Amino acid sequence: MAGRTFRIGTRGSRLALAQTDLAIAALRRARPELSYEVVVIRTRGDRDRRTPLSQMGGRGAFVAELEQALLRGEIDIAVHSLKDLPSRPAPGLTVAAVPVRDDPRDCLVSRDGRRLESLPAGARVGTGSPRRAAQLRALRPDLEVVEIRGNVDTRVRKALEGEMEAVVLALAGLSRLGMADRVAQVFAPEEMLPAPGQGAIALETREDDAAAVALCAAADHPGARACVAAERAFEARFGGGCNAVVAALAVAEDDGLWLRGLAAAPSADAFFRGEARGPLERAEALGEALAEELLRRGAGALQPRG
Structure with missing residues (x-):
């Protein structure tokens, strides 16, 4: 392992790069003497911001290219939002580490800081998640739940500029981007139960790369x-x-x-x-x-x- 530079694969969004910085910091704490190189890979989900995820194979739209790069040996470790990983791992790959998890809850960003209960009847609330949409409908059946795509900055802007009254996002993502001050409401799990793995980062490696598996294991929580x-x-x-x-x-x-x-x-x-x-x-x-x-x-x- 000594002298090896570990290539860390990531999506190119601002949030993905922030999460990669957190992952590398965890690896450096465990093995500060090693070298790390960030390799940015554009996924299908990044290239196509208009098609609903449900029509693109679901969350795999954000991970397939990273996993293919791992299997081809182009990167040594892939950094994912764990909730984007399909629940069954790809053959030949393993989730070698789950570092310390951030707050897993969902939150509301609204144009004027209103909480969900204060939004007017018929207000448009955006989310790209069927899970969030169903729970929003249960909490406020009088709202119009609108499907949206785009990165965190784009979704927040849709609410703040009035394209819709509010959007629902993962609190961890906003916090990692330094945008926690935009949050109008954090949902208790009793109100909106999070996605499996939300708030966690996954470090994925090839099963047969013993050095990468051992390195990641040192950052596991x-x-x-x-x-x-x-x-x-x-x-x-x-x-x-x-x-x-x-x-x-x-x-x-x-x-x-x-x-x-x-x-x-x-x-x-x-x-x-x-x-x-x-x-x-x-x-x-x-x-x-x-x-x-x-x-x-x-x-x-x-x-x-x-």
Whole structure:
């Protein structure tokens, strides 16, 4: 490993580069003597800002090119927003580290700082997430939920310039970009349960690159990894993907994990919620068990069709 320069692959957006800086800082804390080079790769999701993600293969639109670059040996480590990774890993690749997680909650940015309950009936609220849209409809069925694309800066601008009354975004993304002062409201998990893995960064490597796997492992946070493992196992049982209205949040407690999960119809006509507790070392089993409970209660009818 000594003398090797590790090539870190990332998307080119301002948020992706900020997350890559955080990832490299975690790697440097673990192995300050090593060298790192940032390699920017444009993904399909970056090139096409107009087509709805549901028509582009879901969240994979942001990760496929990075994973292909890994498999071709053009980069050694790929940095992802963990919530963008499909719930099942690509063959030959592994999530080698989940560093310390940022705040996983969703938030509202509005033109005049209004909270959701203060928006007028019929107000247009933007989101590119079916999960957020369904929960918005449940909270305020009198609003018009509008699908939007674009990076964080673009979405915030749509609200501040009046194209719509408000937008819903991940709090972690705004914080990483130094835009937390734009937040009008942070949603409690009871109001809007986050996406599995939201707020976490994933470092992905080739399974057979022992040096890269070992380097990333030094930056891994066991508590964050256990939480996202439970959330992603819950999601995987429903099929995952951008069209699945599935949400989950696990919190590490002194004696284990507390997992909350949700499956809903995109129209918000049907919601299934549940929670479970268990040991950290059984994180995936906990997620699978909670999903099975919701499926037994009828959530199976909500699964996306292939």
